[in-house]
Amino acid sequence: MRILLLSQFYPPVIGGEERHVRNLGRALAQRGHSVSVGTFMHPGSPETEFDGAVRVRRLRGTVQRLSNLHADSERRHAPPFPDPGLLLALKRLVAEERPDIVHAHNWIYASFLPLRLLGGAPLVVTLHDYGLVCARKNFMHLGTHLCDGPRLAKCLPCATAHYGAVKATATTLGNWASSFVARRVVDRFIAVSHAVARHTGLTGGRTPYEVIPNFVPDDVGVLGSEDPCLRELPKNGFILFVGDMMRLKGIDVLLKAYARLERAPPLILIGRRVADTPTAFPPNVRVFNNWPHSAIMHAWHRSLFGVLPSVGPEACATVIMEAMASGKAVVATDVGGMPDLVDHGETGLLVPPGDPQALARAMQSLLDDRTLLAHLESKSLARVGRLKAGAVVTRIEQVYRDVLRPAASRVEPPAKQCSGEPSC
Template sequence: MRVAIFTDTFLPDVNGVAGTLGRWVGYLESKKVQVQVYAPGHPEGAFDRYGTTMVHRFAGIPFVLYPECKLAIPNPFHIRKSLRQFRPTLVHVATPFNLGLYGHRYARKRGVPLVASYHTHFDRYLSHYKLQWLEPALWRYMIWFHRDCRTVYAPSPSTADHLRAKGIGPVELWPRGVDTGRFHPEADRGEVLRRYGVAEDRFVYLYVGRIAAEKSVDVLLDAFRALPEDVAERSRLVVVGDGPMLAKLRESHAGSGRIVFTGFVQGQPLAELYAAANAFLFPSDTETFGNVVLEAMAAGTAVVGAAAGGVGDIVAHEMNGLLCPPGDAKAFAAAATRLYRDRELLARLSEGGRRHARMQSWDAIFARLLRSFEAVAAGTEGKKVESVRTV
């Protein structure tokens, strides 16, 4: 099997989609599947390698709803030439936009099996940027784009249901795993917190993610400000990430002393922050999955999340975390206060999260996904195969 992947983000970009696709490519390589990737990144026409995989790079322009990601400006001559040489037996489009459109067109024209993976609820981003009037047009386009796909892969049951309700399908689950060798509870808590000016005796609430409107960062900050004073004075909120709201929030909270904005953190320092925190607060209701929630669980950090989207699928309320109504800062404050006051609950949710995370093996997930890809390439995807679960 030869797989051509078209995406608007790929390593070394740092986000959930790029990381997942990078792992997927590495897994395919380990199974001797030939892969070529088409992605933004370097000057148009340039290419590089990821392992043995050729990564064709194209100039791009910032995407209006997510400036850190780029919409590639494809070079049709270069793409046609490389595809003619590679002769893919399956096309995987991980974006419905520029490069994805080219992969979509190539597959339709050449009769090559086409699959798509759905990663972002762009429709739910629109209201945060006062663009909700675009939603009907967006869905008309998304339905058209996916209608020729043999399979559409969704990262969570709620996302799969969302797509089916819009008339997109057939849909299969492609959930996410977590590297429990990297994310675990062991860390020198005092040393980790000192790096960010936080005393070891403080109860630490952690947020990791983009600092942007669609992540409901305002709910996070409102919830922390709503904590009872006896809890707030003994607590700190550590906000990890970059994004369009970061500079303004840093300025407006410069003298608070209780809220720390670290900026962008990755790798081992990020894993250590997860392990050093007592609780993870994640109010975003726009997630198709929520990789950071699974990472926090693997680190043994009790999770409070929004009862919406992919987060609502990961968190089993009162079992491995707590769920709150989306946008309800008072409910998040109440849940955060419970974890501060009830250390038995904190420990129970921490252990429940760790148990759940240990069951999310990347290898098992990718093995099922590969069987599904092979069925599509062979034209047997309609038959019962032991693959990613059809929803």
């Protein structure tokens, strides 16, 4: 198949979603598919380059050029409505790449919708968050509690608190319009967890969808050379948190829970500092920023166990998969996509979100009961196979085939359409 992946960001801009798209492209190419990626232009990167066997095409959009609209110049997000410049760029890209299928990630899909309406290639959209119904994408009302569902009178004030009135109105109304069209035009949605499918209204609706988690590469547990930054880790075991150090990720809850522990080993935090990152940390808590992914994998191997105490409904936390692939248990919150990944009492422990006392009890139980910890570790390593590329990419390929099968039955015989080109 000729597959075009659309992602608003791609390395060197890196995050969980970008790493997923890169890993997916590489895995599909290894299986013999012709894979290209359409992504936003990044300063210092060429318009066209190869990332292994994957051709990367960098595009410019109208909204992307308006720097004053973006809080982070490194991450100029795609709008949730068709961007005129991006639409034209995608039209040219599709004409050149001639994909059999387009697989979009995040709001960049909105700029492809007009092309799909005009008979473009079948469109698959992976929902890595709640952006189909939530202008803030996190399904947290006013950033404080789980939303009970979209309503315009509620969504506009919530978005305004985050974006400001003008951007909030454009984002919310544009997202509602694109979502309405997408539910009728997208050939298949892929929700990365049952929580995403449920909260975006796919469950029980008529829109075709599959629940397929993110994945980690098959060789994710194979460690490379050690980075010098690893010398900063404690010699003995430690508790590990990896992610943005923000309230939504439960960083405040974690620090309160850690203060309750008896005979606590060091707590290591690796991730980005953001606007609401605490400015001070308790003794025995060490904070590291901007570590390379290879170093983080070494840190997982050296840790006692991981903790991910998010108060918001994480869609599908890749860090949990990386911990499992390293043979580590995780204490996580029973919210969002966490229960899809963590089997309570088997591969980790689940606790209520926002409850430092419950989190402390779960962490203390793993510190005190090493037999339980060893059981969770062995089960994690045994079950992570279902979250590796070999298992998950096969399911994504089947989605492509299912989508293409009815599309093929609608076209005329090839002899009537052939243009005489070798690939025809």
